[in-house]
Amino acid sequence: MRRPAFRRSRGDGPFRFLSTASGIVLLVIMAAIGVFLVVKAIPALQANTSHFLTELTWNPNATQPVFGIGALAFGTLISSFIALIIATPVAVGVALFISHYAPRRLASALGYLVDLLAAVPSVVYGLWGVAFLVPFMLSPSSFLNKYFAWIPIFGGDQVVGKSMLTASLVLAIMILPIIAAISREVFLQAPRIQEEAALALGATRWEMIRMAVLPFGRPGVITAALLGLGRAMGETIAVALIFPATFTISFRILSANGNSIAANIANGFGEATPIGRGALIASGLVLFLITLLVNTAARLVIARRKEYARAAA
Amino acid sequence: MTVVTGIQPISAGRRVKDRAVQALVYLAFAIAVVPLVSVLWLVIRNGLKRFDIEFLTHSMRNIGARDAGGGAYHAIIGTLEQVLLASLIAVPIGLLTAIYLVEYGNGGRLSRIVSFFVDVMTGVPSVVSGLFILAFWILALGMPFSGFAGALALSILMMPTVVRSAEEMLRLVPNELREASYALGVPKWRSIVKVVLPTAFTGIVTGVMLAVARVAGETAPLLLVVFSTDSINNDPFNGPQMGLPLYVFDQASRPNDTAIDRAWAGALTLILIIMLLNLVARLISWWRSPAKRG
Amino acid sequence: MAKQIEVSDLDAYYGSHKAIEGISMTIEPRSVTAFIGPSGCGKSTFLRTLNRMHEVIPGARVEGKVRLEDQDLYGPSVDPVSVRRTIGMVFQRPNPFPTMSIFDNVAAGLKLNGRFSKSQLEGVVEESLKGANLWNEVKTRLNKPGAGLSGGQQQRLCIARAIAVRPQVLLMDEPCSALDPISTLAIEDLISELKQEFTIVIVTHNMQQAARVSEKTAFFNLAAQGQPGKLIEMDETSKIFTNPTQKATEDYITGRFG
Ligand SMILES: Nc1ncnc2c1ncn2[C@@H]1O[C@H](COP(=O)(O)OP(=O)(O)OP(=O)(O)O)[C@@H](O)[C@H]1O
Numbered sequence: 001m002r003r004p005a006f007r008r009s010r011g012d013g014p015f016r017f018l019s020t021a022s023g024i025v026l027l028v029i030m031a032a033i034g035v036f037l038v039v040k041a042i043p044a045l046q047a048n049t050s051h052f053l054t055e056l057t058w059n060p061n062a063t064q065p066v067f068g069i070g071a072l073a074f075g076t077l078i079s080s081f082i083a084l085i086i087a088t089p090v091a092v093g094v095a096l097f098i099s100h101y102a103p104r105r106l107a108s109a110l111g112y113l114v115d116l117l118a119a120v121p122s123v124v125y126g127l128w129g130v131a132f133l134v135p136f137m138l139s140p141s142s143f144l145n146k147y148f149a150w151i152p153i154f155g156g157d158q159v160v161g162k163s164m165l166t167a168s169l170v171l172a173i174m175i176l177p178i179i180a181a182i183s184r185e186v187f188l189q190a191p192r193i194q195e196e197a198a199l200a201l202g203a204t205r206w207e208m209i210r211m212a213v214l215p216f217g218r219p220g221v222i223t224a225a226l227l228g229l230g231r232a233m234g235e236t237i238a239v240a241l242i243f244p245a246t247f248t249i250s251f252r253i254l255s256a257n258g259n260s261i262a263a264n265i266a267n268g269f270g271e272a273t274p275i276g277r278g279a280l281i282a283s284g285l286v287l288f289l290i291t292l293l294v295n296t297a298a299r300l301v302i303a304r305r306k307e308y309a310r311a312a313a
Numbered sequence: 314m315t316v317v318t319g320i321q322p323i324s325a326g327r328r329v330k331d332r333a334v335q336a337l338v339y340l341a342f343a344i345a346v347v348p349l350v351s352v353l354w355l356v357i358r359n360g361l362k363r364f365d366i367e368f369l370t371h372s373m374r375n376i377g378a379r380d381a382g383g384g385a386y387h388a389i390i391g392t393l394e395q396v397l398l399a400s401l402i403a404v405p406i407g408l409l410t411a412i413y414l415v416e417y418g419n420g421g422r423l424s425r426i427v428s429f430f431v432d433v434m435t436g437v438p439s440v441v442s443g444l445f446i447l448a449f450w451i452l453a454l455g456m457p458f459s460g461f462a463g464a465l466a467l468s469i470l471m472m473p474t475v476v477r478s479a480e481e482m483l484r485l486v487p488n489e490l491r492e493a494s495y496a497l498g499v500p501k502w503r504s505i506v507k508v509v510l511p512t513a514f515t516g517i518v519t520g521v522m523l524a525v526a527r528v529a530g531e532t533a534p535l536l537l538v539v540f541s542t543d544s545i546n547n548d549p550f551n552g553p554q555m556g557l558p559l560y561v562f563d564q565a566s567r568p569n570d571t572a573i574d575r576a577w578a579g580a581l582t583l584i585l586i587i588m589l590l591n592l593v594a595r596l597i598s599w600w601r602s603p604a605k606r607g
Numbered sequence: 608m609a610k611q612i613e614v615s616d617l618d619a620y621y622g623s624h625k626a627i628e629g630i631s632m633t634i635e636p637r638s639v640t641a642f643i644g645p646s647g648c649g650k651s652t653f654l655r656t657l658n659r660m661h662e663v664i665p666g667a668r669v670e671g672k673v674r675l676e677d678q679d680l681y682g683p684s685v686d687p688v689s690v691r692r693t694i695g696m697v698f699q700r701p702n703p704f705p706t707m708s709i710f711d712n713v714a715a716g717l718k719l720n721g722r723f724s725k726s727q728l729e730g731v732v733e734e735s736l737k738g739a740n741l742w743n744e745v746k747t748r749l750n751k752p753g754a755g756l757s758g759g760q761q762q763r764l765c766i767a768r769a770i771a772v773r774p775q776v777l778l779m780d781e782p783c784s785a786l787d788p789i790s791t792l793a794i795e796d797l798i799s800e801l802k803q804e805f806t807i808v809i810v811t812h813n814m815q816q817a818a819r820v821s822e823k824t825a826f827f828n829l830a831a832q833g834q835p836g837k838l839i840e841m842d843e844t845s846k847i848f849t850n851p852t853q854k855a856t857e858d859y860i861t862g863r864f865g
């Protein structure tokens with residue numbers, strides 16, 4: 001946006017300086033996050049008697065510290081992906097419901113209802129998860145285990161409520177609102193003239209959406225999903241209460257295994273020795289880098305989309 | 314080609330598909346609402362058991378592991394202080410950054426970098442901001458665990474939200490208003506303070522309140538840098554201080570029913586505070602633009 | 608295939624605002640009917656009631672009857688989707704689907720209506736593009752995106768897309784207003800060819816265009832700002848432009864207002 005030209009006037013210097021400095025403070029904070037995490041992780045990494053990136057166990061408090069990110073990173077990725085696979089279709093459905101199906105007068109109120117899901121704090125989902133969802137999931141999990149054990153992820157001898165699946169389900173609920181909100185915005189922006197073109201050809205509502213809304217909204221939905229993925233990976237307290245906190249790599253999502261970087265930080269911080277804290281900081285650094293990567297990817301998709309929109313205009 | 318006359322109804326297959334998708338879309342919405350209803354229902358039902366005067370006015374000091382009674386007063390005080398301090402840090406920085414981006418950045422290199430990192434900052438997980446304050450404030454600078462340390466971590470989470478909402482509001486201020494002010498020979502900074510900010514004020518307040526509502530429920534940073542305590546600590550700059558989310562987490566991790574009841578009551582209190590903030594924010598933004606909503 | 612349309616006592620609303628009132632007319636098959644009138648008098652609104660596109664706007668509704676030969680378009684058992692399939696439309700701004708190739712744009716409507724072999728599709732696409740006088744310009748790049756064409760080419764692509772499904776009526780809302788004179792001429796020529804086969808209704812602000820392409824002309828006007836638009840008179844184009852019955856028509860045509 002162009003701003004009118006103006007003469008530099010008295011008193012403007014300090015104010016301009018202050019606001020520019022604030023912008024720079026933000027950059028400094030972002031850099032400092034990286035720097036201080038690295039600095040405080042190094043002593044622990046040096047004391048580690050195993051390989052940080054491949055080791056599965058987490059015993060940084062022992063006199064011979066042994067710890068690695070392996071199992072935690074695996075759990076973070078798997079639980080977030082499962083959450084994403086569950087949440088995205090539902091969120092896209094919710095977004096379409098609000099943008100193209102719900103009666104106009106109700107649409108924004110119903111949209112607000114979904115936004116409320118995002119206002120519920122993580123710890124409350126955790127409490128709900130432990131008190132309600134964990135026992136509730138036992139019978140559907142047993143069902144899956146009984147009849148679908150031939151699908152490896154549903155296999156295993158024992159089925160528990162505090163499983164990877166339950167944690168992923170809570171994550172899915174928590175990231176659903178953000179995916180739905182962004183998708184809804186892009187669906188609402190789908191050009192009216194192309195929607196009308198489809199309708200005028202004799203398209204049903206679904207065919208119109210497939211021809212004119214989804215192709216337009218696809219990059220936005222991808223961005224939304226990536227942002228949701230980033231959220232799921234960093235989500236801490238809710239899953240800290242649900243994950244069984246094991247340090248194994250297993251695809252059996254109904255059994256008692258599962259953990260994540262963030263949950264391990266929350267659960268392990270209380271008893272951590274100085275080396276243990278350093279180890280947790282090192283794992284936090286990995287989480288920071290992964291989420292940074294995912295978020296940057298999300299922004300790049302959106303940036304590409306702008307160019308595409310301009311080209312299409 | 315067959316000669317078609319009159320209006321041919323569309324094929325049953327297409328009609329069925331259209332209806333099926335419609336059913337799926339409605340179903341998706343229903344599925345999304347189920348957990349919301351379930352969470353709110355359980356929080357209200359279980360929370361009301363202990364949501365009483367004692368809960369709101371007492372701390373957990375001298376409450377044994379299996380005892381009933383006790384309350385979240387210390388946690389409520391802590392959360393209010395921490396959130397207030399976080400806002401005092403995040404709002405000026407966020408607002409000034411937004412002013413920089415809208416009024417001074419002129420789309421230059423620095424402003425594009427700042428803008429990009431504001432987006433990236435939105436994605437910083439709360440536990441990472443807690444770890445950062447732990448590494449920087451407590452481990453490197455040797456400061457004590459305190460409510461203020463928690464406020465620092467929360468402020469990092471608030472900043473990007475404040476920047477984005479303030480930026481959006483500032484961009485809505487019509488250019489004519491700025492021009493009129495410059496034309497009168499008013500220096501730019503005075504125009505911003507006297508004309509631009511007041512015009513955008515209610516919108517910015519709404520954004521800040523939504524940002525506050527978001528961080529008020531954050532637990533992970535408190536866990537790492539505030540530490541929990543069962544006693545009232547009115548001084549956010551010294552010593553462990555409870556926060557409401559942390560209180561819920563703490564009580565939920567204890568194995569007995571009296572603690573679980575307190576956890577639910579704490580969750581109810583927390584949700585009430587957050588919903589109140591949300592509601593006030595919406596009311597302000599609604600009141601700001603009654604004409605627009607028509 | 609072309610059909611006659613008969614409208615009787617039609618009103619259209621946007622919410623509580625009545626945009627047009629009491630319109631009755633007969634639109635002849637295999638001919639071009641032009642709608643003229645000052646801006647905001649409801650020409651587009653009326654045109655959109657003829658294929659039930661009006662009601663896709665939230666809150667919009669229609670009262671009255673529109674008959675295609677002997678079928679009531681607004682009858683209780685009539686599906687608006689099939690009405691739009693039968694009565695095609697070309698919009699003021701060219702609106703090809705930006706993510707589809709030229710070929711897919713033209714084939715889009717056909718693909719909705721059942722399975723066609725590739726060679727059948729190719730046949731119809733070629734025929735439609737030829738019908739829209741676009742074939743020679745695009746035959747070597749059918750797989751390129753439709754959004755890459757010039758404005759005039761895009762509009763002819765939209766016409767090709769509309770005629771590919773063999774509608775019985777073609778409605779055009781100011782199809783040339785976003786185009787340069789050469790493209791405009793191309794489209795006018797096209798309209799004259801298409802009327803051999805289709806019933807065509809065209810909204811235009813360009814008097815010469817109405818005079819050049821149409822057999823019948825209908826003049827719409829508003830009594831005052833905020834009042835619903837009405838049909839003032841409808842007659843042979845030559846009569847409207849040389850010897851209109853109504854004073855308002857004459858004033859509008861001679862450029863005294865509007
Ligand atoms: N989507 C809409 N919502 C509400 N009112 C509308 C809408 N579209 C048109 N109108 C109103 O209906 C009336 C007729 O509009 P319409 O677009 O049919 O006029 P028109 O004759 O096609 O004008 P133009 O020559 O400028 O295209 C106008 O008063 C207009 O304000």
Ligand SMILES: [Mg+2]
Pocket residue numbers: 650651652780
């Ligand atoms: Mg019009």
